[in-house]
Amino acid sequence: MDVHMSSSPPRGTKRKADELEPPRRIRALHQDVVNKIAAGEIIVAPVHALKELIENAVDAGSTSLEIVVKDGGLKLLQITDNGSGISKDDLPILCERFTTSKLKAFEDLQAIGTYGFRGEALASISHIAHLAVTTKTADSSCAWKAHYAGGKLTPAKAGQNADPKACAGRQGTQITVEDLFYNVPTRRRAFRSSSEEYAKIADLVGKYAVHCQGVAFSCKKHGDSGAGIAVPATASIRDRIRLTHNNAVANDLIDFQLTNEQYGFKADALVSNANHSAKRTTFLLFINHRSVDSSAIKKAVEQTYAAFLPKGGKPFVYLSLEIDPARVDVNVHPTKREVNFLNEEEIIELVCDDIRQRLGKVDTSRTFMTQSLLSGAKTPTISKLNTVPEGPSASSPALQRSATMQSSTRKPYENSLVRTDAKTRKITAMLPQAQRAASPSRELASDGVEYEYTDKEATICRLTTIKELRASVRECMHNELTDTFANHTFVGIADATRRIAAIQGGVRLFLVDYGLVSAEYFYQLGLTDFGNYGAIRFNPPMSLHDLVGIGVAQAKALEPDNVAIEWDNVVPAVVNQLISRKDMLSEYFALEISADGDLLTIPLLLKGYMPSLAKLPNFLLRLGPHVDWTDEKGCFQSFLRELASFYTPEALPAPLIEGGEDEEIAERRRHLHRAVENVLFPAFKARLVATKGLLKGVIEVANLKGLYRIFERC
Incomplete structure (x- = not known):
């Protein structure tokens, strides 16, 4: 049997320079290829196309949006609004890339107050779908209809003129997207079912229907007589949640507002109380009225609810953050699904603290199922808990289990x-x-x-x-x-x-x-x-020199044969080290040392818990050689590790069974x-x-x- 092997090495095989083919010349991609690559980044699925169209409609001042979907948006996506419309003179460049009425200079990115600003949505759609736009402004005597392909005007039928055609129509804009991804067959085959894509579209429309007050939303499948989602313009946010989700969720919501001038943000939210518990989190997040995703905020909120809900229980959260536009970078994701903003950790912490407080104080009507322990009892009884205590008891396992216990025959x-x-x-x-x-x-x-409380305000790190x-x-x-x-x-x-x-x-x-x-x-x-x-204050103060001396004696007893350490020099070296940094220790760690070398206070980390003071001498001793005083990050990390070791419960000897301890x-x-x-x-x-x-x-x-x-x- 003859075996024929290819002379060219397989892919991935390292070759020497003299074995390579002559280097290929670098050429600029054809503009059509560039546009299709950009379209593939921005319009990943039908839901992304619809998101861009909804945001454009709301930016145009619309108070009513009607959406029709066919085959999950792949066959047809149509959105009709009653906004300001598009001028006829702007129609020729409507679908060209980077054409927008919302941005003039790069500096305008620092104060974006609209949804769209890059002018890429309609251009991207026109490169991968058949796009038609019918629009009428208030000062126009008729509506105008135009068709687009590849970012340019195109005739509706072969042989016709590509210019916009006059037609009857009401004020506003109707955009029709047909045969999405018709020229990208690989992308089109990737969608498994039209029902799955419609579910994503309905979820998106539901989000904006909840958030956009004063705007009516209607969404239905093509050919259906009734709308799958119908929200009137006059509905409140709570009623919008009731219409897009269900009554049970809307009845278990707590609303709160939070304003912070230091970080330049305002939060409006409706979050579920401890009566509501679902299998998965429903998280509607809007930053500057833009629907975005944030795993950091979602994870922090879920962690906050973990103390109030039974295991596996998830909350419903609608959160709208208005942040100073100068603090937000919106231009970080092709689909504008993510944004970056300053002081993210601090804002998340403030929001979660507010949710935690309201869950502990507001929720006063939790329902519990109780079963009598008498042998003859047959029927469980319902009892009401009038108040929910604050603190750890509010999240005790018994309350967590009882909060969602329902009668069941299974x-x-x-x-x-x-x-x-x-x-x-x-x-x-x-x-x-x-x-x-x-x-x-x-x-x-x-x-x-005994604890003494002061009026000192918390400082932001x-x-x-x-x-x-x-x-x-x-x-x-x-x-x-x-x-x-x-x-x-x-x-x-x-x-x-x-x-x-x-x-x-x-x-x-x-x-x-x-x-x-x-x-x-x-x-x-x-x-x-x-x-x-906090601070644990000693009265009277304790001598730092004596405490470190005790720590040295304890260490020396453990290593009596260690001649490498000059024990006589350890105490003054450690004491001088701590006194020379007493201002920093007091400001950051609540460790106060007087100029005379007396220990006044040590940090209090957890109320209700006193660390073993028997470990104090060793803790002070280790602050000398085991803290990196030359590097800021290393100093903080090593000091906090030593402080944590000091606070760790001591290991006591085994108890004596027969007394005498x-x-x-x-x-x-x-x-x-x-x-x-x-x-x-x-x-x-x-x-x-x-x-x-x-x-x-x-x-x-x-x-x-x-x-x-x-x-x-x-």
């Missing part, structure tokens, strides 16, 4: 039941009596400290290094683990010596290294509240158990962004569905 499978009952015993209740704190679950979490550190945390986020912590149920402390606790997430049981998780949580808390910490150690153990269960894990649920590094500190030890499969085989 019995769930046993291996899918989530058994989390507040009345069930904790793991700690099963340990020997000497190992348990005295009813820790019934004692209120308290650090025994503008340091780029802190923003970069915050961004690095978000980039390392593990979504599934974050969701587990946000919806977990605390089971109990399994091993206080190794700092191991058990939590339940759905039908799974996990063992968690709460020391590792605490260190990450307090580091994130330090970044989030940077420059706005020092009363001080016993009291510290009781305090630790209360803090872990009642303060730390509720805090993890509310604010922790679980990073990928925490995976090594979380182990799944049981899965109810997996156990059922094991027992089924037995």
